[in-house]
Amino acid sequence: MAQLPTVRQWLRATSRRAGPWQRLTVLAGTLSTLLLLVQAWAIATVAQRMVLDQAPLNTVLLPLALLPLAFAGRGLLAWLKTRAGARAGIAVRQSIRRELLERLAHLGPLWAQRQHSATLGNRIWDQVDALQSYHADFRPQTLLCATIPLVILAVVFPLNWAAGVILMVTGPLIPLNMIMVGFGARGRQEAQFVEMSRMSRHFLDTLRGLPTLKLFGISRRHADTVYEASENFRQRTMRVLRLAFLSSTALEFFSSVSIAILALYIGFSYLGQFHFGTWGHGIDLFTGLFLLILAPEFYQPLRDLGVHYHAKAEAEAAAEDLIPMLERPVAERQGAEPWQVPEALALRLHQVTGRYAGQRSPALKALDMTIEAGERLAVIGPSGSGKSTLLNILMGFMRLEEGALLARGDDGEETDIARLAPEQWQRSIAWVGQRPVILSGTLADNLRLADIEASEEALHEALNQADLGDWVARLPNGLATTLGDRGQPVSGGQARRIALARAFLRDAPLLLLDEPTASLDRDSEARVLAALERLCRGRTVIMLTHRLALLQLADRVLMLDQGRAVALDTLEALRTSGGPLATDTTREANHVRAFS
Incomplete structure (x- = not known):
């Protein structure tokens, strides 16, 4: 080193x-x-x-x-x-x-x-x-x-x-x-x-947890902790000035x-x-x-x-x-191969094993499967089963401890993702999460995160596909309307559909979904599901979900438990007699929710 x-x-x-x-x-x-x-x-x-x-x-x-x-x-x-x-x-x-x-x-x-x-x-x-x-x-x-x-x-x-x-x-x-x-x-x-860092952490944690502190009636007591941190910072500042x-x-x-x-x-x-x-x-x-x-x-x-x-x-x-962070060695991928984003993309996971830094046990163990181009795969499992780890590996955020993630494009040739630069691979991915980020800026700025050169016509088309056309028409300045702080308020359902509009703009062959309908009311969920149905057409889709409505969109369902694949089949096969979901309707819903 x-x-x-x-x-x-x-x-x-x-x-x-x-x-x-x-x-x-x-x-x-x-x-x-x-x-x-x-x-x-x-x-x-x-x-x-x-x-x-x-x-x-x-x-x-x-x-x-x-x-x-x-x-x-x-x-x-x-x-x-x-x-x-x-x-x-x-x-x-x-x-x-x-x-x-x-x-x-x-x-x-x-x-x-x-x-x-x-x-x-x-x-x-x-x-x-x-x-x-x-x-x-x-x-x-x-x-x-x-x-x-x-x-x-x-x-x-x-x-x-x-x-x-x-x-x-x-x-x-x-x-x-x-x-x-x-x-x-x-x-x-x-x-x-x-002391400044300590005070900043106390203050930020207090702001985030203020509703909880108010409900439990301890906000005033916690304010004393923030005051103590700020007083310590004041004293240390005065020593420096003295x-x-x-x-x-x-x-x-x-x-x-x-x-x-x-x-x-x-x-x-x-x-x-x-x-x-x-x-x-x-x-x-x-x-x-x-x-x-x-x-x-x-x-x-x-x-x-x-x-x-x-x-x-x-x-x-x-x-x-600053030095430890700026001079921290970053693992570089040597000899990155050229990569042209294909129109259709298939994936093969060969004995994929991933482990988080400082953890003794792998978060994902020897996962072996193939996802064909245009296939829709739903992933379910209890908390800690490896769902998020699989998503991090697919997005290129986590390096494999063992195994290989292989991509197959239009030419039928397989490419090891480890030999690609992260930016190359990520151009083939569109992502919609359960907590979409809305930046302080205009609606157009937020959409162009997916494609910085997108025209206004392309932006409007993506918004229409995400069922936001009528909402944009009512905005005071249309695409130039400021969102976020001191701007147009955005509901949870609207934020989710803005994320879907970004995915439409991205037009990538691989679509990753992380609980895209979580915490939505029925009307917003129905709108998001309709937009998702349009978005998934012709794309390879991997979705993390426990909602039956989304499971029914999937061609196959992967069940994970403690980092291992315990089942991989169609939803109908998993619901047949002897399958993991072979229960009555009520118990089936509970079982699916348990794997979330």
């Missing part, structure tokens, strides 16, 4: 995703320092010539003209530096967030279901956002700390070597203070992220003391107490004023770095949690 990168290696690598923006930030900061030299020269020259030399006004026209230009230029460069830094952070965040979502797609829904949704949301949003200040402010500032002080020292040393030595000796005091602060900041930031404020105070103290030492040296030199550091030329008003103007700017990059140092601790804490 490849070794995961360290936090610093990973952050350094992700900074490359900022493109030219970080380089532009550093360039703007460096140019601002060069304009500062012009500004300091102009101020010191005007003071020297007007106060001591008593030179005429025309001798200071050039520095007086350069001074406002330098001020305006530094202001413009400061805006450019801030703007470029923000764009660098945004570019990195967007890239990492896209990679996280792609990695979620690779890991699949089975892995995502084992994670708490609040924790995943915290990673994708809050922890990725925690990288903004690092790439927008801290990292460019570290590069400026390596350039700006060197530029100033290169100008100061030819004028006064003693002043240069003072700057060189006192400058490292600020980074040393930051290093000492950093030891505690990262640990506190990690604790804050853990450390950040204290570190800023220490940085200001060290920089102020360092500037004071330089000012004392210049003052005693003017009084004639110090006679060193001037290269034998003495020290005049121009030199002293020029040095005093540059001194704060020498320490300013280091002070700014200290101000943003908490961003480093915050980014490192976020990286600790």
